Amino acid sequence: MSGHIEFLKRAKELGDYLLVGIHDDQTVNAIKGVNYPLMNLHERVLSVLACRYVDEVVIGAPYSVSEQVLEKVYKVNVVVHGNTPTLEDSDGEDPYKLAKERGIYREIDNPQNTVTTESIIDRIITHRRQFEERQRRKEQKARLEKEAEKAEKAAKVAVALE
Template sequence: MYERPEGIENCRIWIDGCFDFAHHGHAGAMLQARQLGKELYVGVHSDEEILKNKGPTVMNLEERITAVTACKWSTKTIPNAPYVTDPKIMEEHGCPYVVHGDDITTDANGEDCYQIVKDLGKFVVVKRTPNISTTDLVGRMLLMTKTHHYKDLNKNWKDLLSEDNLIRFKNYSTDETGLNKGSGVYLNIPDESELKTIVEPNFNLKDQKLVYIDGGFDLFHPGHIEILKLVFEKAKTANAKVIVGIHDDLTINKYKGLNYPIMNIFERSLCVLQCRYVNGGIILNAPYKPTKEFLDKIGNVIKVYHGPTELAKGVYEDIDLLENIPKHKFDNMNTEFIVNRVLNNKAAYEERQKKKGWKSEVEKVLKSKEARDV
């Protein structure tokens, strides 16, 4: 059912959603949708529509638009798309087909949001990314769990390189078509003199000028995106590519405590990889303190950047290539800022979690019925 129509590869594709916390599950859907056609238009629902049909958003419309636009597989972002997919809106934007995951999404009345386009033969299914959703992330904040963390990668780095993870790293490192090689994925093992290549990029790392920035990139948000965009623009003028170091879960938890990071290193790395401003690649298990020896390990690093947050004492003291990124429109945003949004509205989000439970039962019944009708 809902097989790929003939000639879809020549079409502009439509996808829509809330994209609250634009996590790697959303990016995975956009990747698969982009792989099907020649362009991808992404409809983003308004805060009011989401509140009515699902519950309160954590991120507002401007923030969600920023995140979706930063995804390298998105051709154009369409704000205020209706919650129930409207074929007339799709037609206005020249999109004959809509793509969605293999789950059912319902509106406030418990009705399938895609039933109209399904009946018209305009609906195409892709595989939903397992084990991640905005609901899951909100749950981690409310319950303060740490079971999602990876253990010390200096000793247990092979845990990160499972067969499924390797497939995902390869897929998310593709170019803007989702079909060809793009950026690289590397692993830093402290005792080794070379980075371990996980995914080969479409360029020679050692021959390429690079700019480097590192961090946790937890709950990958507009603050991160704006910094990466500014770094990307600076790199472009120097004919360099952006490579991002990502700290492991143990390191972030050591400095931030509680149950941080909310997203583990695998989830955070996919969020960074899907960003159009990261065209060089990522380095997993990057050291908290980048040394000259580590930068030499990477290759021809011509500049090291740091965001507008206060520099931790001694972290960059040996780096003469360092340049600070100035303040920007989302510089008030960090992971704690977002977590506090959730905790300050705990009752509303707990009600959303309950509503999600009720809706999931309705959606299971609809999915079962749909399977019987095939």
């Protein structure tokens, strides 16, 4: 989505190497709800890797930024998140608590007037309802035309029998 690409571009501007953590499907579902994720983990990873601003992806990244992620595995200097609401982790903690305590957390304003997952879902639902209503009207019109045709044939038969 264009909003994600702009976000990744802004994140890349904060450093030399952009490492993007992608949560597994179960984590996204727990965070965002039953209809998420729209794309499975494999599809999301390939989409993010296709972005020119991304250098590497952490598949199945933990929801909370941990000591292990920051130092032992990746040597992270900046942790970036959009200015969307963040849900607490399973312990009731801010998932970015450690990064904030270390002063390496940066929040990026989400791009305005961009396509979001929610806007796409809303558009799909609206178009689906419009399609269903249009099909209902077409079916009703066809049914009325067929009934009128039958009535016309019946009237011709009645006239022919007289």
